[in-house]
Amino acid sequence: MLNENPAQPIEPPEGSTALGTGKGGVGKSTVAAHLAGESAASGQRTLLVCVTGQDDDDLGIKRFGRGTHPTNCPTVMDGEGLYRAIHDRTPLQPIREVRPNLDVVPGGPRVGEISQILMLRMLQEGPGVVMSLARSLAPIASFYDRVIFDSAPEDDALEQLVLASAKYLMVPTRSDTSSIGGMERISKNFKVVKQQANPYLEVAGAFLYGSNRSATLMHSAVRRQIRKTLGEGTPILDEIVGYREVPARNARELGLLFGEYAEMLPNSATKYDVKAGRATEAEVVPDSIVPLAKEMRTLNQEIFDHCRKEA
Numbered sequence: 001m002l003n004e005n006p007a008q009p010i011e012p013p014e015g016s017t018a019l020g021t022g023k024g025g026v027g028k029s030t031v032a033a034h035l036a037g038e039s040a041a042s043g044q045r046t047l048l049v050c051v052t053g054q055d056d057d058d059l060g061i062k063r064f065g066r067g068t069h070p071t072n073c074p075t076v077m078d079g080e081g082l083y084r085a086i087h088d089r090t091p092l093q094p095i096r097e098v099r100p101n102l103d104v105v106p107g108g109p110r111v112g113e114i115s116q117i118l119m120l121r122m123l124q125e126g127p128g129v130v131m132s133l134a135r136s137l138a139p140i141a142s143f144y145d146r147v148i149f150d151s152a153p154e155d156d157a158l159e160q161l162v163l164a165s166a167k168y169l170m171v172p173t174r175s176d177t178s179s180i181g182g183m184e185r186i187s188k189n190f191k192v193v194k195q196q197a198n199p200y201l202e203v204a205g206a207f208l209y210g211s212n213r214s215a216t217l218m219h220s221a222v223r224r225q226i227r228k229t230l231g232e233g234t235p236i237l238d239e240i241v242g243y244r245e246v247p248a249r250n251a252r253e254l255g256l257l258f259g260e261y262a263e264m265l266p267n268s269a270t271k272y273d274v275k276a277g278r279a280t281e282a283e284v285v286p287d288s289i290v291p292l293a294k295e296m297r298t299l300n301q302e303i304f305d306h307c308r309k310e311a
């Protein structure tokens, strides 16, 4: 039976921001988690919605049991909560207080199955299905001052679902050609969603992530390429978070944000402790966490500023 349900726009919550680009591994999840953490730490009630098939658990929800799970449903982990909300057309049920003021709808493998539901429903209901996430968010949106979306790369249906729910798009990229190419994909999805479903959507900016901070000539070339792909007027952020593999990896392993991990530095074991057998390598907090945390914080502030400017 046909059920007419055109893409009725729903105005996304003020300050709702999606991190997205068509390429994997460029820093979307890391930046989304930090942006949400920074927002919550500043006293804003914040919701992080992870529309990703992979749960990186940057906030230690799964591995360290952080946050309070909703009691009236079986599980929301591994993307199950997001899947259920879309499948059953019910409001999102976040995990509460993962940090003070921070609630999270976690991603995970079940999110990958949402595309199939959307494709099937598309046949019966038409383009309105792209609003599925926006509809599940709407009943709880007023509870939050800011909503951050993490998105999945290389899946147009999921990318469009996120773009239909957010007010601002922030595009991270690395400097390699395939990351730049990934922006073409988000650019296409942006145009389609803005035209057909979410006229409120704006590109708030793009930024180069995880790069050698002193390679300024290369950065200028990348900025030109970003503008060519996303449009000449695209704001490009100044801050470039450096490529710092060890602290980034350790922080994720511990389910800590960079700033939280940096706080462990004064009490960290040293290389001498490791040599003397008093500690393991994993217990040594690298000094490089300090600049990494600082750069991420600056980037987060810049992202908030650009979204405010767009508003």
Ligand SMILES: Nc1ncnc2c1ncn2[C@@H]1O[C@H](COP(=O)(O)OP(=O)(O)OP(=O)(O)O)[C@@H](O)[C@H]1O
Binding pocket: 023, 024, 025, 026, 027, 028, 029, 030, 031, 052, 054, 056, 151, 152, 153, 210, 241, 242, 243, 244, 245, 246, 248, 249, 252, 292
């Ligand atoms: N500043 C950094 N320097 C080095 N490595 C980093 C940095 N920030 C994050 N990483 C690491 O880079 C990898 C990719 O980051 P992330 O998972 O945030 O990317 P993504 O775009 O979300 O990837 P996917 O598309 O697979 O979801 C991760 O292993 C992460 O820990």
Ligand SMILES: [Mg+2]
Binding pocket: 028, 029, 030, 052, 054, 056, 150, 151
């Ligand atoms: Mg990711």
